[in-house]
Amino acid sequence: MLAEIGLVSTFLAFVAALYAIVVAVIGGRRHAERLIVSARNAALLTFLLLLVATGALVVALMTEQYQMSYVWSVSDPATPPFYRFTALWGSQKGSLLFWSLLMSLFAAAALLINWRTHRRLMPYVIAYTMATLAFFVGLVLFYENPFERWWLVGSQAVSSALIPAGAAAPTAERLAETANGLNPLLRHFGMIIHPPMLYLGFVGFVIPFAFAMAALASGDLSTNWIKATRRWTLVAWLFLSLGLLLGGRWAYDVLGWGGYWGWDPVENAAFLPWLIGTAFLHSVMIQEKRGMLKVWNMFLVIGTFSAVIFGTFATRSGLIDSVHSFARSEIGFPMFFFWAIISLISAGLILWRWNRGELKDEHRFVNILSRESLFVLNNVVFVMLFVAIFWGSFGAPVVSELFMNENITLGTDYFLRVTPPLFVALYILMGIAPLSAWGATSLRRLSRSLIVPLALTAVLLVGVVITQHTGDPGALFGYGIVSMAGFVALYETYRGATARRRSLGESWPRAIGALFTRNRRRYGGYVVHLGITVIGIGVIGSTLFQQETQRTLSVGETLDFGGYSLRYDGFTDAIAEDGRRMQIADVTISRDGRELARLRPRQDIYPTMPMTIAGSYSTAEADYYVLLVGWEETSAQNATFKVYINPLINLVWWGGVILILGTLIGTWPTETVPAQLRQAAPINGRARAKA
């Protein structure tokens, strides 16, 4: 029954999406209000239908309907209820349905929120969002159907959405007995929230793309589409950032290699939309404020959309293994065609409007130190990073396989060589750009605003050297560049607050509060910059100064390493509730004779594979990260440990929290200020002139 409900509502959602595309475009061209409203209603309906379909799959997962092959493949009777629920995105078929649901949710929200304010764009927003949705729902229906069931045909078990002729249903007992269970790697809180966050980020970027294309199609090329989508872009960016951070955290906790980012193609595929999306986030500001870069922004938004589609599929289609497996994969070609068609239509629209002279910039670049020039530089660096990482993870392997008949992959050394100079450039720009003004900035004024942040940076570096944390010139250079950007963000906020205090006599908390409420985007942006700074410091520290060692210890023996000592206290062999066997080593970490923590590094033995779970003791200074890598089978008198000391790694996570907070501040809805009150706003301007 659940399978039928799911199947029928997914199919209806597919039909509704197709209907919405056709009717919206016709309605848009003929300016037929009734048709546009009908298309909107169909678009809203897709969300309800997909909600029902997803609901049916969730109910099937929770109530153990193993005749559904998806349920059979991602859960078994021992799976706890919480993981049953998260198994919805435990494998490709469920993920695609879930992706579609989120897509329709974003589309519905965008249509409802912007319906009155951006009426002219709406028909094409419907068309673009529903085209994307229809494609994904089509994949769910025709290629990766989560509502397939097991049938016995003769002596074979067949997974099919429709009932094959002469088929019999397998018995429930047999199905429950053979069910697969969720991949143990996915049983971690980071892995549970990581995919939905990433999907939300991915689908979120479809909204600005749809509005941009709607602007091209409708001819409303004012900044309307940017105003309508800037919050959507930030929301998408927020989720994408969160997804990436959680993914890193998951890798650090679960994969047991002491790191959080390995330049693996799968990771890079999620990082690519972030890079180009971040470039877009900055460059739309130039269009909004100065009416420049109109064509470039269109290309960036198409690029972001393409990276999203690519990111969704690169990991799923087998492209990463080999070009040949991409061709063999069932969804490889549909995905490529979809992407190609959408990109061609979009590029065609840009060309058409450009030819008619409707995408002319209102200003020109005058001064290399103007904010718009620095933003363009920032964009160039982001795009270069995108190109370099894309080439390293996908370009080089594919090109070499197709044209050189050779199979070349680029290892981490490629990324460690190519990306640092670009990241350094980004941090420098992040330090300078906020101090520059639109139009032109004089070098003198710029250097004057840099004095305080530079002095603070110098103090910090001297402090680092004096306290003998490091004297390594490369590390000091890195810390310096990165922290300068953070000091600029802090100092600018401080300057804003002082100006308010001086001109309005406000108290500190009030002045800072007012800054954040009056100009959320600007000061939220500074908080994000601060977060990126903190992450940068964490990355430098944990990359350059990671220490590792390994030793076999007998019970009672101690390993001294990096100023810490680890004592092996004993071994526990336990069976967890879900049936996995846990081999746990009890260890005590101490420093200077003081006990810091008792850790329990362990190995979980699942039927399919063992999993190494690290024990770690975290402080702001470093993580003491210990893995149990071996033990004597019979007595466990001796056990072998691998220990990593990861300095400053926690700054990566804390910086992530700051970044998320800053994005929330920037995204938070502003109260609409009535027109007459807006005149009062130049207080800020005066304050700035004084400062």
Place this chain on the structure above:
Amino acid sequence: MAEATWEKSASPTVKSAGGGRLKFLIGGLLILAAVAYLIISGTSAGARYFITVDELVANRDYVGKTVRISGAVIGDTIQYDGQNLIMDFTIAHIPTEYQNLALTLYEAANDPNATRLPVHIVNQPKPDLLQHEAQAILTGKLGEDGVFYASELLLKCPTRFEEAEPGKAIVEPSA
């Protein structure tokens, strides 16, 4: 808009001289050249040739060169010295072109005639996925002694063979 008033804006109709454009153009080209250099030098430094076990064993030129190979792990050969973190196992040749990875791995690991290559890895904890019929993707060098000294080991999920025919278990009652 409150935020717009924050910035000092230049007069809207500043005409830029042709020289200004040229400056931007040259600057842009310099950046592009620098990045192109970075990418090209990075590519030649980081490139790893992916070859098969057959190719590696047949050609002496590969001895001592960093290459990437992949093969099917033979379960019986896995030896792990947990005290000193020394890992030894043997992989069997798998072709680059295949229809079904799981089946290919299964056949390679069970084919006595397939080319086999001993692998030696030090200083690494035993990976969770190192099992019979796993696909091992290794980066390292072939030594004069015919042993592959790997510095990097990646493993692909070994349960794929079951996945290739997932329904089998449902039909055949387990003994």
